[in-house]
Amino acid sequence: MIKKYITAGISAAFAVSVIMTPLSAGAAVTPGKTYNDTTGHWALQVVEKASAIGLMSGYPGGYFKPEGQMSRLEAISVIIRAMGLEDQALQTKAQGSGITMPPGMTWGEGYLVLAAQKGLLSKEYVPSLKYRDAITRAEVATLVAVALNIKGDPAKLTYSDNNSILELYKPYVAAVTEKNIMTGLGGNQFGPNQVMKRGQMAALMAKLAQDGWFKFGADRLIGGTVVSFDAATGLLVFKKADGTVLQKTLSEKPALFKNSSAATLEDIKYGTPIVVALKGSEAIQYLEVSSAAPPATSPVFDTTVTGRVTSTPGAAGTSITIADGKNSGKNYTLAPNLVVKDSTDTSSLSAVTAGKYITAQINSSQVSYIQILPTVSNQGTVQTISSGSLKISTGSGSYTYTLKSGETIVSGAAPKTGDTVKVISYQGKALEIIINSSAARVEGVITELDTDSSPGITLEDEDGGEKTFDITDDTAMTRDGDDIDLEDIMIGAEARIRYIAKEAIEIEITEDENITVEGEVVKVDESNERITIEQDSGNQFRLDVDRNCSYRNSANSTSVSDLGDIRKGWTVEITLDDSEATRIKVVDDDGNSDDEVEGTVTNLKLGSSTKITVKVNGSTKTYKITDDTDITKDGDDIDEDEIMIGAEVRIELDDDEATEIEVTNDTDDITVEGTIYSIDENNDRITIKQSNGAKFRLDVDRKCSFKDTVDTKNKLDELDDLETGWEVKLTLEDGEITTLKVTDK
Numbered sequence: 001m002i003k004k005y006i007t008a009g010i011s012a013a014f015a016v017s018v019i020m021t022p023l024s025a026g027a028a029v030t031p032g033k034t035y036n037d038t039t040g041h042w043a044l045q046v047v048e049k050a051s052a053i054g055l056m057s058g059y060p061g062g063y064f065k066p067e068g069q070m071s072r073l074e075a076i077s078v079i080i081r082a083m084g085l086e087d088q089a090l091q092t093k094a095q096g097s098g099i100t101m102p103p104g105m106t107w108g109e110g111y112l113v114l115a116a117q118k119g120l121l122s123k124e125y126v127p128s129l130k131y132r133d134a135i136t137r138a139e140v141a142t143l144v145a146v147a148l149n150i151k152g153d154p155a156k157l158t159y160s161d162n163n164s165i166l167e168l169y170k171p172y173v174a175a176v177t178e179k180n181i182m183t184g185l186g187g188n189q190f191g192p193n194q195v196m197k198r199g200q201m202a203a204l205m206a207k208l209a210q211d212g213w214f215k216f217g218a219d220r221l222i223g224g225t226v227v228s229f230d231a232a233t234g235l236l237v238f239k240k241a242d243g244t245v246l247q248k249t250l251s252e253k254p255a256l257f258k259n260s261s262a263a264t265l266e267d268i269k270y271g272t273p274i275v276v277a278l279k280g281s282e283a284i285q286y287l288e289v290s291s292a293a294p295p296a297t298s299p300v301f302d303t304t305v306t307g308r309v310t311s312t313p314g315a316a317g318t319s320i321t322i323a324d325g326k327n328s329g330k331n332y333t334l335a336p337n338l339v340v341k342d343s344t345d346t347s348s349l350s351a352v353t354a355g356k357y358i359t360a361q362i363n364s365s366q367v368s369y370i371q372i373l374p375t376v377s378n379q380g381t382v383q384t385i386s387s388g389s390l391k392i393s394t395g396s397g398s399y400t401y402t403l404k405s406g407e408t409i410v411s412g413a414a415p416k417t418g419d420t421v422k423v424i425s426y427q428g429k430a431l432e433i434i435i436n437s438s439a440a441r442v443e444g445v446i447t448e449l450d451t452d453s454s455p456g457i458t459l460e461d462e463d464g465g466e467k468t469f470d471i472t473d474d475t476a477m478t479r480d481g482d483d484i485d486l487e488d489i490m491i492g493a494e495a496r497i498r499y500i501a502k503e504a505i506e507i508e509i510t511e512d513e514n515i516t517v518e519g520e521v522v523k524v525d526e527s528n529e530r531i532t533i534e535q536d537s538g539n540q541f542r543l544d545v546d547r548n549c550s551y552r553n554s555a556n557s558t559s560v561s562d563l564g565d566i567r568k569g570w571t572v573e574i575t576l577d578d579s580e581a582t583r584i585k586v587v588d589d590d591g592n593s594d595d596e597v598e599g600t601v602t603n604l605k606l607g608s609s610t611k612i613t614v615k616v617n618g619s620t621k622t623y624k625i626t627d628d629t630d631i632t633k634d635g636d637d638i639d640e641d642e643i644m645i646g647a648e649v650r651i652e653l654d655d656d657e658a659t660e661i662e663v664t665n666d667t668d669d670i671t672v673e674g675t676i677y678s679i680d681e682n683n684d685r686i687t688i689k690q691s692n693g694a695k696f697r698l699d700v701d702r703k704c705s706f707k708d709t710v711d712t713k714n715k716l717d718e719l720d721d722l723e724t725g726w727e728v729k730l731t732l733e734d735g736e737i738t739t740l741k742v743t744d745k
Contacts, residue, residue: 029234031264032253034285035064043199045288048255050202052277052286053209053220055082066199069134075196076120076131077111078205079143082214089114098527098634100127117636120146124699124735128683138169138192140204141182145172148213152178159190166192167678168687168697181208210275222246223275227374228427231265235428236284237374238274245374247428248276251283258289305332306359306373306407308432309352316349320367322360325406335366342372357424357431373426379474381498381506382419390430392421394476397483399423401430411435420498420505422474442467443496443510449537451486457504459497469497469504479509491535492517513579517541518587521570525635526563531581533572546580553586560586567652568630568660595653597621598664601645606692610640612658614649623651623658633663641694646672667735672696673743676726681719686737688728701736708742716742 034051035058038044043066050056051064056078058064080089092110094101099116101109112131116123120143145151152174157165165173173190176182182204185191212218224238227245234250256263268274273290307324316338319331340347352358352370361369380394391400401423409432415421422434447466448458455471477484489495493512498505519533522540532542545563553560560566563584571588574581599616610625625631631638643649647666651658674688677695687697706716716722722742731739 029231029250029265030253031256031262033255034058034062036062038064038066041066041199043202045255045257045260046203046206047199048257048286049206049221049277049288050209052255052284055205055209055216056198056202064198064202066197066202068198070140070196070198070201071132072129072135072139073108073111073131075135075140075143075201076115077108078201079120079147080111080114080118082205082208082216083118083147084214084216085114085118086216096528099123102127102129102131105131117634118147119638122697134195136193137182137190137196138165138173140196140201141176141192142169142172144181144204144208145175148175150175150179152176157190159184159188161189161192164192165190181211181213220278221275222278223273226268226270226272226274228270229265229268230427231268233428234283236268236276236287237427238276239374245376247376247425248278249283249428250287251285254284255286256289257287263287263289303362304359305330305362306431307357308409309354309356309358312354313349313352320352320360322358323409325404325408325410332360332362333366335363335368338368338370340370340372342374347372357426373431375424375426375431377422377424377474379420379422379472379505380476382415382417382421385415385417390415390423390433392423393478394474400428401425402428403430407431408433420500440500441496441498444494445515446489446491446493446495449486449489449491449535449539451537451539455486457489457495457497457507459495468502469499470502471504471507475504476506477509478506479512484509487539489537489539490515490517490541491519491537491539512576514577516573516575518571518573521566521568521572523568523630523632524563524566527635529563530635531563531566531572531574531584533574543574543576544580545584546577546582549581550583551585552583553589555586555589558589560584596651597653598650599648600670601643601647601649604640604643604645604690604692604694606641606694612640612643612649612651612661614651623653623656625658625661629658630660631663632661633666638663641692644672644694644696645674645690645692646670667732670732671729672732673727673729676722676724676728678724679719679722684719686719686722688730698730698732699736700740701733701738704737704740706740706742710742710745716740 033044034048038047047064047066051058080086089110092113094109094113097113099113101112112121112126115121116126151171154170154174157170157174157177169192173192208214209218209221222240224240224246227237227239229236235247236250237245237247239245256267258267267289275288276284277286278284305322305324307322310321310323310329313320313334316334316336319333321329321331323329338349340349340352342351351372357373357375359371359373360367378392378394378399380392382390383393383398384391388403389400390403391398408430411432411434415433415435419435423430424432442459442461444459444461446457447460450456456468457471458466458468460466471486477486477489489509490512492515494510494515496508496510519535521531522534523532529545529547530542531545532540534540551560551562551565566572566584570586573585573587575583597614597616599614601612602615602620603613605611611622612625613620613622625640631640631643643663644666647670648664650662650664652660674690676686677689678687680686684700684702685697686700687695689695700719706721708714708716726742727744729741729743730737
């Protein structure tokens, strides 16, 4: 079922730092569990963790069925999800993909298409896949290892049931064993043919996420130390290892664990190490508490004042000025025995500087205790405001804050809907609101976009004037009401920008479907009628090409009549109509390769000095393959060891170096040679090993003709008559072997 994964690896995990909206007033937090059938089950905690991060889900009625069997399709969908391809799978259809689905499918065709395109499944095998059948441990091990692009040494396997593991699966079972991803069962057995249960799959996926193997899942598990926790509202403030302070909210019924057992809200104490699971922008559904003893708990204030320090205090015995919602600045005397703490532990008075936000305990008109507050600052547009709450929209989402009379500082006039404001908060409470009433607005076309460490954007207005603005972490970026990132912005799009001085407060993309854009061609996908360009900003965009698209080459007289004539490295101007390219004009072809050849692969040397030899017009030529060589088949990236000797290829060249190799045919009316490596009579397949060591599994046509050219008296009628180690010459039609000749024994 599985063949070698064709991509280089999994992207690095991305960071999450979204502030959650607190529970509505009066909402109670009560620890619980998600499913009705996991009470007392060994997999309760891993099921909750895998569900909380979105890797697995249950069934209607609140059931997970931890003892239920995992089907092949379910397992494939979970792996595809873990690879971060869920959205793509949901949008992918089998029609037009060139991949035939098994009969009777009611869901999941996008997962199978992607699994085949990404190399987890053989494309030829998909139509006969028994997707409803339970998947085995060996098959799961292979799927995971292929997805992670890892292989192990089968010789190092020491399981007592090694002989039960198919040879095809052994490198992958060895890989997950060596990496401690999967372990054996009791009695030193791996149990390759045992069915994978849903609880076991949850345990595996939770471990893969916890250990950071997949980008999806690892980014949703965040560890840190509790700074403060309000059990009444579920608001949790914790500090990550890198010092970043986050505010998140527990769901109304979170799953809490400590030492693999159920935990209580009382276990979430100041200084306690924790791991939380975040699912998108939702509240925390899963939290595990370390058994390590926490330091001294947070102090409880009796008579307190919370506000901003307006002047840096001197030594104990002098005074400190604090601004709050009642006073723009009030002086308090510092007690001789003053204690100062920050979010981690005891600090010193030198840390209490102007601009810091604090809670001070006042006893007999003297400040005896100061808690420095770990605040969070967000800038955005006021969506709603009432006497007790404020909701703003920013570049990273919507945030709701509690307003407290006498405590929240308002700088400027009272905020109103539509105002641009900056909110400094602690535990979901707005400590200060700064009104940016001077924000101006401009509309136009984006002509430049800087995405480096100091990002910026340049807009040309309708009068031809250009204005450049700085982009900060607080800049809100939206399209059609949805939040977007900087890499989603296309040069050539129309935008509306709200700004103060040179700082962009809000960037709204108003049109990017019916525009003209320019960029360098990165990839041409004729099969799917797509072109990928990279703009000066470094952002890449994959664009669908209309079947009636017109082409023009303004760089020289070379004819360009269809998508296949466009080359990587060319600069093109593309006119979009409803997001599809309807006109492509080549404006610069200096990036074009020096030469191009088409022919049949006669040799492929693999290793540290990879070379490909191609027969072109009766003569052979050899070219170097480097790490920068782009190798594709059917529009997908592949590795060099997936090029079959005997396949037809198109190669773009720079001197004697192949810059791009496209496998144009390795299935139809070609002849390949190799040594029989394995024979699968049940599924009418053989695996051959070619002269360079690369292996290929091929389906055998039921009407295939067999011939022994070594011993002409030996009659060959079927696969059962073949033996491993024989050298064969094969003729392929539509990807299947139609003629097999034994050339050496």
